[in-house]
Amino acid sequence: MTTFDSSCPAESAQAVAFPTVDRVSCQSLTARQFAERYQRRGIPVVITNLLAADPGWDLDYLAQHLGNQKFLLRYYGRDRYDQDKRDWTSVGSGVQTQSQRFCDYAELIRSGEAHQQDIYLGKCSLQATPLAQSDAAQTLSHQLKNLGLEQPASSLNLWIGSGHTECLHYDVMDGTLIQLHGSKQIVLFPPSQTANLYPYPVYAHLRHGLKLRSWFSQVYPNRPDFQAFPRLQIASQHRHDVTLHPGELLYIPAGWWHEVTAIGEDMVCSVNRFWHVYPTLRAWFLWNRWRVYFGTLCAMPKTLMQLVLALFSRDRQQKLKEIRQML
Ligand SMILES: O=C(O)CCC(=O)C(=O)O
Numbered sequence: 001m002t003t004f005d006s007s008c009p010a011e012s013a014q015a016v017a018f019p020t021v022d023r024v025s026c027q028s029l030t031a032r033q034f035a036e037r038y039q040r041r042g043i044p045v046v047i048t049n050l051l052a053a054d055p056g057w058d059l060d061y062l063a064q065h066l067g068n069q070k071f072l073l074r075y076y077g078r079d080r081y082d083q084d085k086r087d088w089t090s091v092g093s094g095v096q097t098q099s100q101r102f103c104d105y106a107e108l109i110r111s112g113e114a115h116q117q118d119i120y121l122g123k124c125s126l127q128a129t130p131l132a133q134s135d136a137a138q139t140l141s142h143q144l145k146n147l148g149l150e151q152p153a154s155s156l157n158l159w160i161g162s163g164h165t166e167c168l169h170y171d172v173m174d175g176t177l178i179q180l181h182g183s184k185q186i187v188l189f190p191p192s193q194t195a196n197l198y199p200y201p202v203y204a205h206l207r208h209g210l211k212l213r214s215w216f217s218q219v220y221p222n223r224p225d226f227q228a229f230p231r232l233q234i235a236s237q238h239r240h241d242v243t244l245h246p247g248e249l250l251y252i253p254a255g256w257w258h259e260v261t262a263i264g265e266d267m268v269c270s271v272n273r274f275w276h277v278y279p280t281l282r283a284w285f286l287w288n289r290w291r292v293y294f295g296t297l298c299a300m301p302k303t304l305m306q307l308v309l310a311l312f313s314r315d316r317q318q319k320l321k322e323i324r325q326m327l
Helices: 010-014 031-039 060-067 078-082 102-113 114-115 135-146 190-197 204-208 232-236 280-284 287-313 315-325
Strands: 022-025 044-046 072-077 097-101 118-127 157-161 166-170 174-179 184-189 240-244 250-252 255-262 268-275
Touching: 031 044, 031 166, 031 250, 072 102, 072 315, 097 102, 097 315, 102 118, 102 157, 114 118, 135 174, 135 268, 174 184, 190 232, 190 240, 190 255, 190 287, 204 287, 287 315
Parallel strands: 022 044
Antiparallel strands: 044 250, 072 097, 072 118, 118 157, 157 268, 166 255, 174 250, 174 268, 184 240, 184 255
C-alpha cells in the first residue's frame, strides 16, 4: 500500500480565485426564479434562511428521539486518508458497516471514538424515525415545496458524524443538502471536469462490484498531487468552495462533483434529499449519469455473487442489509 505524498504543492491550488456559488435567501427566491436560474441550467446555489439558524438538532436531541433505533454505521477508519486512493478497494457506502443503536453511536461521538475511527452515519432514511414528524422536518418539506421541488427520488436521509469527509463523488440525481447542526465545507466541480478528476474506471466494478465506485474520484482536492494527477490543475480552476451553516441548503445538480467535510470535532448533522432531474433533457445529456449506469451494469455479476453468498451466510440479515445499503 502506498502512502500519500504530502510534499505536493497544495498552496498553488489554493492561490487560484475559485468561482463562487450564489447565496440567496429563500425569502427572495420564488420557485420560478429557482427553476430558471439554477434547476434548468444545473447550477448549484446556497439557499439561506430555509430553517432557523439553530434548528436544535444537537446530539442530546437526536439521542432522545432516535435512542434505541438501529442504523447501519460506516466504519471508514481514519488512516485511509493517509493512503493513495488508487490503493482503495472500497469507498462511500461500500466500506465496512455495522448495525448499531443510535444511543450507542451517540456515546461513540461523545467519547471521541467516532472521530478517531471515522465512524459515520451516512444516508440513513429519516422516514421511519420519530424525527420525520418533527417541526424541522415538516418545515423543511414545506420549504422544499415552496421552491418547486416536488418530485423526490428519495426520502430525507440523515448524515451524522464528527470530522468526517465524504470523499469527492457525484450523484445521478439532483441533491439538496440541508445543514441542521454544525457546519460543513463543500468543494464542488462541474460535470465538465470529470476526466480531470480521475474517477475510478468503470471496469473496476467488474472486480469490486459496488464496493468501489466509478462515480468517486481518486484525487484529494485539498492535497493535490499534481505529479500523479496532472490534469487536476485544470480542474482546480473550476473549483467552487462553499461553507454550509445550520438552516441553509445547498442545491447540488446531478453530475456535479462534491466533497463534503464536517468542520471541527463536534457532532455535525445534515439531511439530504434526491430529486428527479428537471428538465429530463438535462439528464439525458449528462455523460456522468451514463457512466454510473454502465458501472452498475459491470457491477452486476459481483453483486449477484455477494447476494447468493449473503443468502447462505450465518448473519444473513446483516449481509443483506449491507447489500441494500450499497445499492
Ligand atoms: O453530508 C455528507 O457527508 C455527504 C452528503 C452528500 O454527498 C450529498 O448530499 O449528496
